[in-house]
Amino acid sequence: MVRLILKSLPGEARKMQPRFVIVPAVPIEKESFRVGSRYYAATVCGGFDIYDNQAKERLKPSYPSRTAAQTQCEQMNKRGDAG
Numbered sequence: 001m002v003r004l005i006l007k008s009l010p011g012e013a014r015k016m017q018p019r020f021v022i023v024p025a026v027p028i029e030k031e032s033f034r035v036g037s038r039y040y041a042a043t044v045c046g047g048f049d050i051y052d053n054q055a056k057e058r059l060k061p062s063y064p065s066r067t068a069a070q071t072q073c074e075q076m077n078k079r080g081d082a083g
Contacts, residue, residue, distance in 0.1 A: 020076045022069045023051045025062045
């Protein structure tokens with residue numbers, strides 16, 4: 001009986017997770033340079049993306065600030081859809 005309860009908890013926790021969440025965007029490579037035999041890339045922050053937990057994908061567009069992404073994310077979670 002205890003085993004059944006413990007197995008159901010992770011599923012319960014997943015149901016409570018919001019569909020859309022904010023994740024850091026992939027850094028943008030600005031330039032690359034070589035030092036000896038190694039290459040280095042200079043990157044800048046790519047902003048923030050919204051991740052769809054149901055579709056398991058990042059949505060576009062990216063947002064330059066966390067505040068802008070948070071506002072859009074909250075609206076999408078209220079509607080419950082990607083549109």
